[in-house]
Amino acid sequence: MKTANFGVIGISGRGSGMMRELMAVPGVNVVAVCDKYQDRAENGVKIVKEVQGTDAAMYLDYKELLKRDDISAILCCTTWITHCRIAIDSMRAGKHVAIEVGGAASVDECWQMVHTSEKTGKFCMLLENCCYDRNEMAIYNMNSLGMFGEITHLEGGYRHDLREEICLGRENRHGRLVNFMRRNGELYPTHELGPLSKLININRGNRFLTLCSMASKSRGLNVWMKKNKGEDYDIADFPFNEGDVVTTMIKCANGETILLTHDCSTPRPYSRNYNVQGTKGIYNETDDERAGKIYFDDFEREDWKPFKEFRDKYEHPLWKLYSEEGIHAGGHGGMDYLVLSAFAEAAINDVKPPIDVYDTAAWMSITCLSEQSAAMGGMPVPVPDFTNGMWIEREPYRRGKFCLDEVCRDCFENIDGEEK
Amino acid sequence: MKTANFGVIGISGRGSGMMRELMAVPGVNVVAVCDKYQDRAENGVKIVKEVQGTDAAMYLDYKELLKRDDISAILCCTTWITHCRIAIDSMRAGKHVAIEVGGAASVDECWQMVHTSEKTGKFCMLLENCCYDRNEMAIYNMNSLGMFGEITHLEGGYRHDLREEICLGRENRHGRLVNFMRRNGELYPTHELGPLSKLININRGNRFLTLCSMASKSRGLNVWMKKNKGEDYDIADFPFNEGDVVTTMIKCANGETILLTHDCSTPRPYSRNYNVQGTKGIYNETDDERAGKIYFDDFEREDWKPFKEFRDKYEHPLWKLYSEEGIHAGGHGGMDYLVLSAFAEAAINDVKPPIDVYDTAAWMSITCLSEQSAAMGGMPVPVPDFTNGMWIEREPYRRGKFCLDEVCRDCFENIDGEEK
Numbered sequence: 015m016k017t018a019n020f021g022v023i024g025i026s027g028r029g030s031g032m033m034r035e036l037m038a039v040p041g042v043n044v045v046a047v048c049d050k051y052q053d054r055a056e057n058g059v060k061i062v063k064e065v066q067g068t069d070a071a072m073y074l075d076y077k078e079l080l081k082r083d084d085i086s087a088i089l090c091c092t093t094w095i096t097h098c099r100i101a102i103d104s105m106r107a108g109k110h111v112a113i114e115v116g117g118a119a120s121v122d123e124c125w126q127m128v129h130t131s132e133k134t135g136k137f138c139m140l141l142e143n144c145c146y147d148r149n150e151m152a153i154y155n156m157n158s159l160g161m162f163g164e165i166t167h168l169e170g171g172y173r174h175d176l177r178e179e180i181c182l183g184r185e186n187r188h189g190r191l192v193n194f195m196r197r198n199g200e201l202y203p204t205h206e207l208g209p210l211s212k213l214i215n216i217n218r219g220n221r222f223l224t225l226c227s228m229a230s231k232s233r234g235l236n237v238w239m240k241k242n243k244g245e246d247y248d249i250a251d252f253p254f255n256e257g258d259v260v261t262t263m264i265k266c267a268n269g270e271t272i273l274l275t276h277d278c279s280t281p282r283p284y285s286r287n288y289n290v291q292g293t294k295g296i297y298n299e300t301d302d303e304r305a306g307k308i309y310f311d312d313f314e315r316e317d318w319k320p321f322k323e324f325r326d327k328y329e330h331p332l333w334k335l336y337s338e339e340g341i342h343a344g345g346h347g348g349m350d351y352l353v354l355s356a357f358a359e360a361a362i363n364d365v366k367p368p369i370d371v372y373d374t375a376a377w378m379s380i381t382c383l384s385e386q387s388a389a390m391g392g393m394p395v396p397v398p399d400f401t402n403g404m405w406i407e408r409e410p411y412r413r414g415k416f417c418l419d420e421v422c423r424d425c426f427e428n429i430d431g432e433e434k
Numbered sequence: 435m436k437t438a439n440f441g442v443i444g445i446s447g448r449g450s451g452m453m454r455e456l457m458a459v460p461g462v463n464v465v466a467v468c469d470k471y472q473d474r475a476e477n478g479v480k481i482v483k484e485v486q487g488t489d490a491a492m493y494l495d496y497k498e499l500l501k502r503d504d505i506s507a508i509l510c511c512t513t514w515i516t517h518c519r520i521a522i523d524s525m526r527a528g529k530h531v532a533i534e535v536g537g538a539a540s541v542d543e544c545w546q547m548v549h550t551s552e553k554t555g556k557f558c559m560l561l562e563n564c565c566y567d568r569n570e571m572a573i574y575n576m577n578s579l580g581m582f583g584e585i586t587h588l589e590g591g592y593r594h595d596l597r598e599e600i601c602l603g604r605e606n607r608h609g610r611l612v613n614f615m616r617r618n619g620e621l622y623p624t625h626e627l628g629p630l631s632k633l634i635n636i637n638r639g640n641r642f643l644t645l646c647s648m649a650s651k652s653r654g655l656n657v658w659m660k661k662n663k664g665e666d667y668d669i670a671d672f673p674f675n676e677g678d679v680v681t682t683m684i685k686c687a688n689g690e691t692i693l694l695t696h697d698c699s700t701p702r703p704y705s706r707n708y709n710v711q712g713t714k715g716i717y718n719e720t721d722d723e724r725a726g727k728i729y730f731d732d733f734e735r736e737d738w739k740p741f742k743e744f745r746d747k748y749e750h751p752l753w754k755l756y757s758e759e760g761i762h763a764g765g766h767g768g769m770d771y772l773v774l775s776a777f778a779e780a781a782i783n784d785v786k787p788p789i790d791v792y793d794t795a796a797w798m799s800i801t802c803l804s805e806q807s808a809a810m811g812g813m814p815v816p817v818p819d820f821t822n823g824m825w826i827e828r829e830p831y832r833r834g835k836f837c838l839d840e841v842c843r844d845c846f847e848n849i850d851g852e853e854k
Binding site for chain 1: 583587683702738814
C-alpha cells in the first residue's frame with residue numbers, strides 16, 4: 015500500500031478532530047503538527063502518539079514546518095482568515111494542501127491560490143465535507159439519473175444559531191467574533207454552495223457570473239449578550255457590522271439562480287435550507303435534523319413525500335460502498351471521513367482531487383464579493399472566472415470513487431441503483 | 435343599518451366568487467355589474483338576482499358604469515394589467531375602489547393612484563386577502579405582544595404550481611399567459627408582502643428603500659406543454675421571458691430585509707414560504723397545507739414546535755370574534771370574506787380603509803421595479819416613497835376591528851389573549 019507523510023497546521027478542537035479522522039485513512043502518516051498556541055501544538059503531538067504510536071515533530075510557526083522536505087501534503091485547520099495564505103505557502107513549499115472551510119478575505123488571495131497551484135503543480139482542496147454528506151450525495155445520484163429534469167433554481171443556507179460561540183470568541187479562541195465585529199457579508203457560503211455547485215457543474219461547463227448581497231440589521235448578538243452575560247458585559251453594546259441575516263443571489267452562466275442565506279445570530283434550529291428545483295421535481299430540506307422532503311411531477315397527489323425512502327432507494331454508490339465496508343463513524347455522520355479520504359487518496363497518489371483549486375477559489379470568493387455587494391446596497395458584482403476560460407470545455411472529474419461531478423458507475427462494483 | 439350601493443367590474447370566475455362574498459357583507463347592495471365579455475356580464479346579473487333578488491344594471495364598458503351617480507364604491511376584479519387604470523378612473527368618478535391583487539405595470543400608474551386618491555378624497559384598497567388569513571393574523575397578535583423581539587428578516591413567496599392555468603391562458607381567458615410571455619420579474623408579490631409589510635409598519639414609521647431581483651432561466655412551461663399538449667402544440671417552444679423562479683431582496687428603512695420568491699412554473703406543492711425572524715424567535719411556514727412551525731429562544735430544546743398550538747393560544751381577536759359569531763365560510767377559508775368586509779365597512783361609512791392607497795402603491799410597485807432590476811442584472815433600484823415623507827410620522831391605523839397595523843384590543847370585547 016502506498017503511504018505519504020502529512021503535516022497538520024491548526025490543532026484547535028476542530029483541527030484535532032480532523033487530524034484523528036485523517037489518521038484513520040489508510041496510508042496516512044502524520045509526521046509534524048503545528049499551532050501558534052503551545053498547548054494546542056502539544057496536544058497535537060499527544061494525539062499522534064496515541065493514534066499512530068509515533069512521535070510527530072512540533073512547530074509553533076507553520077513556515078518552519080513547511081521547510082521539511084519529507085512531507086507530501088498539508089492539512090490546514092487554522093482560523094478562517096489564514097487559510098488562503100497558508101495554502102499558498104504550502105504549495106510554494108512543494109506540498110499539496112487541503113484547507114478547512116471558510117470564505118476568502120479578498121479576490122486577490124483566490125487568484126494567488128490558483129496561480130500558485132498552476133505554477134507548482136500542487137493541488138489546493140477545500141475540505142467541503144457537506145459535498146460528501148449522505149443526502150447531498152443521494153441527490154447527485156438522482157440528478158445524474160435525470161430525475162429532476164433541468165435544474166433551474168437552487169437554494170442553501172448556513173442557518174445555525176452560533177450566538178454563544180460567536181459572543182464568547184475571546185474565550186474559545188474562535189475567529190468568528192472578530193469577523194462578525196468587522197465584516198458584513200456571506201461569511202460562510204461553502205457548506206451549501208459546494209454541493210449545489212457540483213450539481214450544476216460549476217467550473218466544468220458552467221460558472222458563477224454575478225452576485226448580489228443584502229444584509230439585515232444586526233441585533234441578535236447584542237440581545238444574546240445582555241440576556242446571558244448581563245447588561246454591563248464589556249461588548250454587550252458593540253455595534254456589530256455583520257447583519258443577522260445576509261442574503262445572496264448568484265446568477266450562473268447556464269441561467270440557474272442560487273440563493274444563499276447566512277443566518278447565525280438568530281435563535282433557531284439548524285438548517286442548511288437546501289432546495290433543488292428542476293423541471294420535473296423538487297427537493298427541499300426541512301428544518302428538522304437534516305430530514306428532507308421531495309416531490310416529483312408524476313406523483314399522484316400534489317404533496318411532499320419524505321426524502322428518506324428515496325435516499326434508501328437511490329443511495330449514492332460511495333455511501334453504499336462505505337456502508338457495506340462498515341464506514342468509519344467519524345465526525346458529522348461520516349462526511350468528514352469521506353472528504354478527508356478523498357484528500358488523502360489524491361495526495362498519496364499525487365493526482366488531482368475532486369475539489370480542486372478552481373472550485374476552492376470560486377466558492378471562497380463568494381465571501382469577499384458579497385461584502386462588496388452588500389456595502390454597495392446590493393449592487394451586482396462579477397464573480398471572476400478563475401479557470402480563465404477553461405470552464406467552457408472542462409470535462410467532469412471522473413477519477414475514482416470520490417468523484418463529485420458525475421456518478422461514475424464504472425468506478426463502483428456491485429451497484430444496482432435503479433435507473434429511471 | 436347603513437347601506438351603500440356597489441358596482442362590480444370584472445365577473446370572471448374569481449370576480450363572481452368575490453361578488454358573492456361581497457353581497458354577504460351586511461349593508462352591501464350591488465346595483466351594477468360590468469365585464470367586457472357579454473357572457474360574464476350576464477352571469478353577473480344572474481348572480482345578483484339569485485343572491486339579492488334584485489336586477490343589477492349590466493355594462494360591457496366600465497366607463498359607462500362609472501357615470502352612474504348612485505354608486506359609492508367599486509369592486510374591481512379584472513385582469514392584472516387593468517387594475518390601476520380602473521382604480522384611477524373610479525376615484526375620478528367619485529367612487530371608493532377596491533382592486534383584486536396583482537402587480538403594477540409602471541411606477542407612474544402607482545403615483546397616479548396616489549395622486550388621484552389624495553385629490554378626490556376617495557380611497558383605493560388592494561384586496562390583499564392574505565393579510566386577513568388566520569396564521570398571519572395570529573402572527574400579528576404574537577408580534578404585538580413582543581414575542582419575536584425585534585424583527586430583523588422576513589421571507590415570503592408565491593410558490594404555486596400554475597403551469598396548467600398559465601399555459602391554457604387562451605382557453606381560460608386569464609392574463610397570466612401573456613404576462614409570462616412578455617415580462618420577467620416578481621409578477622405576484624402581494625400575498626406575502628402585504629402581511630409582512632403590516633408586521634414591520636411599512637408606510638407608518640418604516641418603508642421599503644431599495645430592491646434587487648434576479649430571475650432564473652425559463653424552462654418549466656415549455657416542458658409542461660410538450661408533456662401535456664404534445665410536441666407540436668403551437669406555443670410549446672415559445673421563448674417565455676418570465677424566469678421559473680424570480681428572487682427579490684428588499685431593504686427597509688429600519689434595517690429589515692425581506693426576501694420574496696415568485697415560483698409558479700415548477701412542479702411543487704403550494705407554499706407562501708413565510709419566515710419571520712426576530713431576536714427572540716422565528717416562525718416558519720412549512721410547505722404542508724399552510725401549517726407552520728415556531729421556535730422561541732426560551733424553548734428547552736432547540737427544535738421546532740407546531741404552530742397550531744400557538745395559533746390556538748394567540749388567535750387574533752378578529753378571528754376569535756368571527757369564530758364566535760359563526761364566520762361566513764367564504765373563499766380561501768374566510769380571509770376573502772374578511773378583506774371584503776373591511777372594504778365594505780370603510781366604503782359604507784365613508785372612512786379610510788386598513789389597506790390604503792399608499793400600501794396599494796408600495797406593494798404593487800414591487801412588480802415593475804423587480805422587472806427593472808432583473809433586466810439590469812440585479813441592480814438595486816429605489817422604491818419610491820409614495821407618502822412623500824408622511825411615513826416618518828404616520829401613526830398606526832387603529833380604526834376598528836379590521837385594523838392590521840396593531841392589535842387594537844380596545845376595539846374588541848371579551849378578548850382574553852394571554853399577555854407574555
